[in-house]
Amino acid sequence: MSARPQVSYLTSTSSASSYSSSDSDLSSTSSVRHSMDSTQPIVSVEVLRCLRCARAEEITSTDDPSSMGMVQIGTNIYYCNRCAKMTGYK
Incomplete structure (x- = not known):
């Protein structure tokens, strides 16, 4: 049998104190x-x-x-009106 490490759980007093501090943190961040x-x-x-x-x-x-006379043919790819007419995009 292998020995497992001991698991420590939060007590109700430590979790209550962490909740009260997190509530004040939330109110300060919401105003920012x-x-x-x-x-x-x-x-x-x-x-x-x-x-x-x-x-x-x-x-x-x-x-x-x-x-401005540009035709978008893809993501960040453009033809001017003249080239768009020659290629059939306009």
Whole structure:
């Protein structure tokens, strides 16, 4: 027979004290989280480049690529309007 290590269990007094400290931690983190939600999102500038002719357009993350003359053909892959018409995407 092999000897097993002794398992120690939490007593009710130690678990009650850990619950009371975690309650105060939750209230402090929720107030911090609330203040972070009220901040404005950061807008980034992206350069879209045509896959065929390498024409580039700078747009912000809130702009629509089609308004700048670019057609999205895949994830982060774009054609300009001219190349999209020649390849049949538009």
